[in-house]
């Protein structure tokens with residue numbers, strides 16, 4: 001009996017550790033409350049990539065636009081994008097493209113998003129360096145920033161290339177918030193289901 005209880009408790013802990021994490025960022029034009037879209041962040045476990053999806057409407061802007069996680073949070077309702085600080089760079093590394101390994105880019109370096117002729121950017125990124133789980137690489141409560149220009153990956157030597165990819169000013173930004181729906185709310189539900197199965201099984205044993 002005690003063994004079954006202990007096994008149940010330890011399995012519940014294992015289950016909790018494996019719950020997927022989900023976050024969102026409502027992206028607004030710099031210094032305004034005008035939303036240009038909401039991004040979804042999803043990570044199924046700490047060793048898998050973070051998926052970033054969504055659509056942003058950047059009317060009249062058609063090109064590659066620098067896309068980074070910056071080190072500080074911003075106001076959720078009316079963000080001042082300058083207040084997001086510099087690139088999220090916990091290991092004090094050089095700026096680089098998204099494809100670079102962890103020693104050759106900032107954790108927050110997500111490269112560029114590409115806008116269509118009408119200004120809409122469809123975002124579908126998988127990144128193995130940013131994290132949603134508690135970690136030095138966690139981007140929860142930091143900011144996602146969209147720039148006016150292209151991030152050159154730090155390779156051109158032009159102006160601010162080595163620090164920011166020379167991506168220019170900040171068009172829009174948003175606070176990256178942990179969403180309770182998948183990361184937290186489902187845990188009790190799933191745990192209760194699991195407990196019910198175990199208790200039913202025990203009824204047959206005893």
Ligand SMILES: [Cu+2]
Nearest residue numbers: 066067068145
């Ligand atoms: Cu940036």
